Amino acid sequence: MRYPHAIIAVLFLALQPCLAQTDYEPSETNQPGKEYPKVDSEGRVKVEVLAPEANKVQLDIGGVKYDLTKNDEGVWTGESAPQEEGFHYYQLNIDGASVPDPGTKYYYGAGRWGSGIEIPATDREIYALKNVPHGRVSEQLYFSNITQAWRRCFVYTPPEYSKDTNTKYPVLYLQHGSFEDETGWASQGKANLILDNLIAENKAVPMIIVMDNGYAYKPQDSSTEGNRRPQSAFEEVLIQEVIPMIDAEYRTKSDRAHRAIAGLSMGANQTMRIIMNNLDKFAYYGGFSGTSNYPTSDKIDTKTFLNGAFDDGKAVEEKIKVFWLGLGTKEPDPFPGSVGAFRDMLEEQGIDHVYYESPETAHEWLTWRRSLYQYAQLLFK
């Protein structure tokens, strides 16, 4: 049977409202060979799972639970409202069990290994896997005498590191957020690809990046008995164990002028304390969606805040070559308030800083990928 072109055109127009919702593509975070989940051009997430005997299956993403519907073969399917661009953690709920979607790769965040999905961002080129020279991400195991435990960091070395074996490199220590771990930055954070691309375009100096785990406790401090919050030993581990190990194992420039530190959220808070306690060791700070006055938005008293570390603004200015802060425009409370109060303090103390706003992103990885992209361009220059 053949239809005149005009009729086909009319049919096509009539079907437009349906077609508009059918540009779903398999997500780039899917496991090999898996068709679902899919993402459409407006950021909707569509999932599919076989659960023939289930009563209720939901897609749980962005704080909303979407009911799925079952077909005759026992396959449940459904879609979310449009999501913000970038990376999101999510899960499925099957009769009340919160489980990973068997279709995706898994990421550590929100305190568990679970599903993640990528809504392609307008500026995804900054972290795309491109035909440029690539550095390496290496797993470094070490025994911490301070915590009396085996720990692990990941180390990015730039593309030329293995070729030009006499050159030494500056180092950025880069930390994850709460309920995340040392795997975050080189997985969902794409730190390696961001640097590969920046270095290829001569926008960033080739550098080593060290990504450790911000959770560290001494054996006697690791219990949470009596609701006592355990005392973090991360600063001690980083300063006394990780930095000396990295300087011994890698070809680093080991003076303060060639060492930077940055972190996201909890990591921004931690690394700000660390740099202010160790100005002899770092010359660059980056706080992505966080500061050490978190969670309050009260005016900061520089006499007491971080033991008066910002009280002599001029001294801070002289020591820290780049003081960098970033925030997504859609971040929820208390982040805008506490970062705002911190910036007010810097202003009053006459401490110059760079402030970057990530358009249309929340307290999520696209904010932090963009922050690293911006921040890394200012380092060691």
Add this chain to the structure above:
Amino acid sequence: MRYPHAIIAVLFLALQPCLAQTDYEPSETNQPGKEYPKVDSEGRVKVEVLAPEANKVQLDIGGVKYDLTKNDEGVWTGESAPQEEGFHYYQLNIDGASVPDPGTKYYYGAGRWGSGIEIPATDREIYALKNVPHGRVSEQLYFSNITQAWRRCFVYTPPEYSKDTNTKYPVLYLQHGSFEDETGWASQGKANLILDNLIAENKAVPMIIVMDNGYAYKPQDSSTEGNRRPQSAFEEVLIQEVIPMIDAEYRTKSDRAHRAIAGLSMGANQTMRIIMNNLDKFAYYGGFSGTSNYPTSDKIDTKTFLNGAFDDGKAVEEKIKVFWLGLGTKEPDPFPGSVGAFRDMLEEQGIDHVYYESPETAHEWLTWRRSLYQYAQLLFK
């Protein structure tokens, strides 16, 4: 209230049958902070999952599905029969949905990222994380012109590699099995820890290990249209792209006397073909639970098998310094038959080989960890 000691002793004895089943410990493959799954000293696996609205939840391990039972809080729990020692893939079934256990870390095997569990083995010291110098596992991204796709391998460098920057090292190319990928050997395979331990005890020569993905297809061959099995391009990728890249990026001894190749199951089959086609490039072969005559146990005709590669036994003997085969004593058909037929052929051709049997293990990772432990000690000596 106080009881005389005698009564306590009697109570203790009376409770023994119950106590015998209560030595469950959280599995070493659990996510941080997760109590379940647990493993007992007899190899039982006990799982727990919250699924208040579910009708039926099962633990699916070792080819058997065990029904769980629900308590008043909607928590399902249950245990398996004793499992063999070593690493096993498994999953949960929640109302017919096969999903990862949210308690464990995830591993790529059986064609999916999913749960894995470790039953502590009697000889677990060979792959334990010990206080010895540790090498690094690095992720190497590369664009393959042959497959027109980005690919990835993991590269183990021995502990001293970063210190003594003039030394060159021999290289072992080590392949995974079917439905696994390049992550397997340095994750559930523990190849890095096995080598760290062997090197620390001077039982193995320090070596580089390259773990690539055995699935590789040219763009025109990647479809499975009309049930046509796509033609593997892995040999071309390994020989023409991976080996030259590794020799350029790492400090390797790049002659055949310092290059070995081994694989497990599908990887044993693949790497046997590769070495016999490239005797100018490799001097050592390891086949863990596999050979290229798989799956048949028929007598091998050396005139036709692998294009006559074994027909001149003396020439093979001269070229291959160690020809190594391993198998678990509990491996199912067709592995014992096809490996047996292959060994008969070697015998008839007068080709010397090492044959290792892993006690009480099946077609699983403990067989392959032990195989690597044995094989690596014979290399490059």
